[in-house]
Amino acid sequence: MASNATQAKNQAPEHEPAPILQQMAIFASVLFVSSLISPLFPKSFPVPTPVIGLVLMYLLLATHIIKLYQIEKMADFLISLIAFLFVPSGVQMxxxxxxxxxxxxxxxxxxxxxxxxxxxxxxxxxxxxxxxxxxxxxxxxxxxxxxx
Amino acid sequence: MTWVTFLGNATDPKIGGIAFFGIFLSLVVFLIGQWLFKISNGFFLFQPLFVGMVLGIFILWLLSKWFGVALPTFYTAAYKPGGDILFWFLNPATIAFAVPLYRRNDVFKKFWLEIILSLVVGMVISLFAIYYISKGLGLNNDVISSMLPQAATTAIAMPISGAIGGTPAVTAMACILNAVLIYALADILIKVFRLNSDPVGAGLGLGTAGHTVGSAKAVQLGSVQGAMASIAVVVISIVVDVVVPPFAHMMGLF
Known part of the structure; x- marks a missing residue:
């Protein structure tokens, strides 16, 4: 169990990051599949697309179907932008x-x-x-x- | 063509998707916020997100006075087309938190039971506290109902709020303010309440109280906090789904 995590950590420097378009494509595919799953939940128990997407992405990483180097760069970039991306929500008030x-x-x-x-x-x-x-x-x- | 439509009416096919004003304004106010934050040596009220929000609303209000239209109308016509484009990127940004979570998979695997128990028990305690504080401040029942689901992400909190007799718009407002406040106050609160002695707890708290913005803050604090905040965003939304409606029922709110 712990070896998986260390293995994942060791993998990162070995691999060049995947081309940015491939990283985007992975994000887009996960979001698209999640958007198909989201309406399957009943109205009284809503689970929105990004929440399903986060779980799905984590499962794909945990089962090694997707490797860290294939999405890492895009993910770190998006997380660093979060505060800015929230400006429209604030202005929406x-x-x-x-x-x-x-x-x-x-x-x-x-x-x-x-x-x-x-x-x-x-x-x-x-x-x-x-x-x-x-x-x-x-x-x-x-x-x-x-x-x- | 009036100035209002010129500034970004994406819905008018004759003008054709001018969404640039919203994106331009968002960037400018956020960069002003970053600059103020830097020259004030990190004064908490000058956090870029907070400055961006206040300044953005203020500029829209000034312009709406200038053009003589109501602020909501002006917002929808001029800012929303561009704002919606930026807003969409919160979707991929949210699923990006799978990466900090997976990087510290060891912590999640070791403490998954403690994490889930803490979030459920902590949520119930918080609900009681929020309920009695709102009662004490003299808010009426529909506003209290709107306050209860605010720990979930907006897309979950709004329908629950409606289902337990609250006003979804108020809940959405609460969710947004949560994020803005946590981004501005996290450093002070962590110091005052000495939260960093337990990185798992600090991460879970930040993810719960500040949604994805809190998680971004937690990622800056450390890998454990980042991973825990990411898992909190998912689990707390499900917890709110399950816990808040029975709680509201028990308290006789609807």
């Missing part, structure tokens, strides 16, 4: 700023306060809960929780 004012100005402020608090709660609670479970694994099951 221009079209629906009225949701903050339609319940009255006070409610709008409270909504923003709630969203800020919710963001902090999600980050801190999830991180601390994980620390607790890690502590339990360490103390009760004597499992090494060292990473890095």
């Amino acid at each position: 221009a079209a629906s700023l009225n949701v903050f004012t339609e319940h009255g100005p006070m409610d709008g402020v409270m909504m923003i306060v709630t969203i800020i608090l919710a963001t902090i709660i999600l980050l801190v609670v999830i991180a601390y809960t994980t620390a607790c479970f890690m502590w339990v694994s360490r103390k009760l099951f004597h499992k090494s929780t060292d990473v890095e």
Whole structure:
């Protein structure tokens, strides 16, 4: 199991990265197949295309059907762009700023306060809960929780 | 032809897909943000994404006043065609997180049970906290329902919000603000709450609270955090799918 990961790490320098068009083609194929799978989920349990795509891509990597060098460059490039790609989503709020004012100005402020608090709660609670479970694994099951 | 259509009406076949204004404006405001961030030595309010969002909305608002149209109308006519093109690239960018996840496959294989348990239990605790805070701040039930599914990606959170009696537009707004806030505040929050002592937890938290933007932040912190944030984006969306509707039902929100 662990050898797979180290093997994958060792493979990276041996191989030249695949040509960028091939990398794009892999991304496009995975997205296309995911977009065919996504509508199969019931309406009450929506799973959008990119989420299926992430799982699919991971499975393809884990089963060595796709090698890291075939998608690595494109993936790192796209991840480095994420913050920029989110600008249109942020600006999109221009079209629906009225949701903050339609319940009255006070409610709008409270909504923003709630969203800020919710963001902090999600980050801190999830991180601390994980620390607790890690502590339990360490103390009760004597499992090494060292990473890095 | 008015200036509004000139600035990028992609829907008018006679003008033919002028989507350049939206792409141009997005790039300019983001680069201004990067520049401000650099000259202010990393002041958190000058994070490029936050500056880009505020400045972008402000410029659109100024222009809409200039042309004498409503801001939503102007946004749809001038910015949206270009913005949608950039927005599409979030699809391949999301599946790209399979790579940092696979690079630290060893961590995922070792801790998969802890990861899933933490996300489920942490999500339930967070739901209680968000519910009682919204109640305490005097929000009405449909707004509270809109706040609950915000940990999932927008495409999952919006239909769930609608199903439990919330307003999908408010939920979408919350999801966007999550990402913007995490990108701006992650460094401070990690320091204040000392989250980096447990890299697995820090990664899961960032992926949950900040969606893919949080994951991009986590990738910068380290390979373990990046891998954990990537898995959190997927698993938390499924957890929200499963946990939020029964929770809302239990609390009598719909």
